[in-house]
Amino acid sequence: MGCNCGGQxxxxxxxxxxxxxxxxxxxxxxxxxxxxxxxxxxxxGNIGTIAVVTPASPDARRT
Incomplete structure (x- = not known):
């Protein structure tokens, strides 16, 4: 049975x-x-700062 990923x-x-x-x-x-x-x-004691971070994926390729 083939995959159902759309192929595109x-x-x-x-x-x-x-x-x-x-x-x-x-x-x-x-x-x-x-x-x-x-x-x-x-x-x-609410003395810290919260930042939203989106780390780069480990398999990201640079061109």
Whole structure:
């Protein structure tokens, strides 16, 4: 049985979004959801900064 992928476009992975919590002492921690990043920031006294990061895929090719 053949694949049902349409045959036109190769499979493309969606970009992964990461929420990065940066603390005043420059430590950084990545979280998969904004809720987890906000909860971690709240536990630390709301002194950190949350940034949305989309890392480059490891199989990205440069031309």
């Amino acid at each position: 476009q190769p499979y493309v992975r969606r970009a992964t979004t990461v929420y990065r919590l940066t603390m005043p002492d420059s430590t950084q921690r990545d979280y998969p959801t904004s809720q987890e990043a906000e909860a971690a920031n709240a536990r630390s």
